[in-house]
Amino acid sequence: MRDIFEAELTQLGQDLVAMAGRVEQAISSAGIALLTADLQLAESVIADDLAIDALERDLDDRCVRLLAQQQPVATDLRVVVSALRMSASLERMGDLARHVAQVARLRYPETAVPAGLEPTFTQMQDAAVRVARRVATLLESRDMALAESIQQDDDLLDALHSDTFTAMLSGPWERSTQETVDVTLLGRYYERFGDHGVSVARRMVYLVTGDLADALDPAAVRGA
Secondary structure, eight states, X not given: OHHHHHHHHHHHHHHHHHHHHHHHHHHHHHHHHHHHTOHHHHHHHHHHHHHHHHHHHHHHHHHHXXXXXXXXXXXXXXXXXXXXXXXXXXXXXXXXXXXXHHHHHHHTTXXXXXXXXXXXXXHHHHHHHHHHHHHHHHHXXXXXXXXXXXXXXXXXXXXXXXXXXXXXXXXXXXXOHHHHHHHHHHHHHHHHHHHHHHHHHHHHHHHHHOOHHHHHOHHHHTTO
């Protein structure tokens, strides 16, 4: 019976890695679609988000069954509870990638990013892809150094998000209302993507250390 339970826990971990891999592909493709006005790629991201949602539902159902049937304690309980929390964050990251792709689709054949802000959103895209890639590797390796690097990329996303407001609010901003809305939404999507990546990193800190206070403390992710 114990062997079956351990196999279930192993499968939970593998499914989280699979979800993270799909999220990485989603944000990578969504950003390319956004910056190049690639309609077909945007639509593929939107359609593929259903697979991420399905993975989350299946994983959560199995976690609930394990809690009810096995009544895990100590480390086993941390694994199951952490899997539930991390799957929710990964699913939300997939949703945010889909939102980016939807903006790209709405503005086709034009690009949604106004001229002059391409460098900022290119940096945001690069940081978001790094977050997703590092989350996937962290889930597989449990390397706490990756948790710290995810936090650093989230800090960069926060700073770039602030830069979008600076561009709109300081100095002349001669863009349409729709362009203003697009920039505001896109900046928020990327900023929240980083936040959810940090959430996964903190849950992994909790899983490895067993210290919930550390998991909720940003300084713990930075290794302080």
